[in-house]
Amino acid sequence: MFLLVDSHAHLDAAAFDCDRDAVVARAAGVGVQHILTVGTDLATSQRAIELARCYPGLHAAVGLHPSAAERFDQEAAALQQLLDQPEVCAVGEIGLDYHRVSTSPEIQRRVFHTQLEWAAARTLPVVVHDREAHADVLACLRSVALVGAVLHCFSGDALMAEEAVRMGLFISFAGNVTYPKATSLQEIARCVPLTALLLETDSPYLSPQPWRGRRNEPMHLTAIANKVAELRELAVDEVARATSTNAMRLFGWNEGQ
Numbered sequence: 372m373f374l375l376v377d378s379h380a381h382l383d384a385a386a387f388d389c390d391r392d393a394v395v396a397r398a399a400g401v402g403v404q405h406i407l408t409v410g411t412d413l414a415t416s417q418r419a420i421e422l423a424r425c426y427p428g429l430h431a432a433v434g435l436h437p438s439a440a441e442r443f444d445q446e447a448a449a450l451q452q453l454l455d456q457p458e459v460c461a462v463g464e465i466g467l468d469y470h471r472v473s474t475s476p477e478i479q480r481r482v483f484h485t486q487l488e489w490a491a492a493r494t495l496p497v498v499v500h501d502r503e504a505h506a507d508v509l510a511c512l513r514s515v516a517l518v519g520a521v522l523h524c525f526s527g528d529a530l531m532a533e534e535a536v537r538m539g540l541f542i543s544f545a546g547n548v549t550y551p552k553a554t555s556l557q558e559i560a561r562c563v564p565l566t567a568l569l570l571e572t573d574s575p576y577l578s579p580q581p582w583r584g585r586r587n588e589p590m591h592l593t594a595i596a597n598k599v600a601e602l603r604e605l606a607v608d609e610v611a612r613a614t615s616t617n618a619m620r621l622f623g624w625n626e627g628q
């Protein structure tokens with residue numbers, strides 16, 4: 372069995388309250404030995420840290436998602452304190468969302484940029500959410516000297532992927548890469564250099580085929596790894612090895628940690 376890393380999940384979600392222990396055990400049972408559980412505001416970031424304390428192989432990201440940008444001034448001080456906890460290995464989920472979020476782009480950019488500066492000051496990588504804000508996301512990322520960043524659940528086009536790779540960013544694919552109509556995303560997953568590739572489930576959202584529409588969980592990362600391997604005509608263990616190595620390097624984890 373090969374090692375897999377789920378670089379983005381929300382294990383704090385209420386959807387896991389009934390069987391979280393079993394979810395983490397099932398993931399480990401198929402080789403998903405490291406999971407980054409990602410906060411989206413102060414409460415979920417706190418919860419991510421608590422979960423990382425409870426489960427070996429679970430690590431926390433702390434940040435304010437653009438959908439919570441309006442609460443930034445209230446939560447900023449406490450979020451910054453959380454960033455100094457040893458379980459925290461990234462700032463996220465942060466970014467820009469011009470699709471679903473009604474907060475003005477100006478406010479979103481200020482909140483995003485400030486959190487990028489927090490990451491740079493602590494030499495932490497960042498986990499980036501981008502919905503229909505591609506150019507502004509790249510511009511913000513360029514404006515701060517970061518140790519590393521991943522574009523989670525990549526939704527850009529091939530040109531953006533090329534630019535992201537040139538900037539040294541990681542590109543992460545989620546369950547939607549398995550959907551039959553996702554042909555342009557699949558083409559990007561086929562072409563991105565292996566050295567820039569990460570995998571994630573975004574659990575409990577975005578279940579891959581054939582679980583689409585049901586609760587997602589980290590064990591389903593294998594379906595995403597299989598799809599990416601099939602697209603690239605590689606053995607799945609090669610994709611697993613490359614993406615795990617990338618994630619462990621980005622987040623600063625060691626084997627067996």
Ligand SMILES: [Zn+2]
Nearest residue numbers: 379409464573
């Ligand atoms: Zn997420």
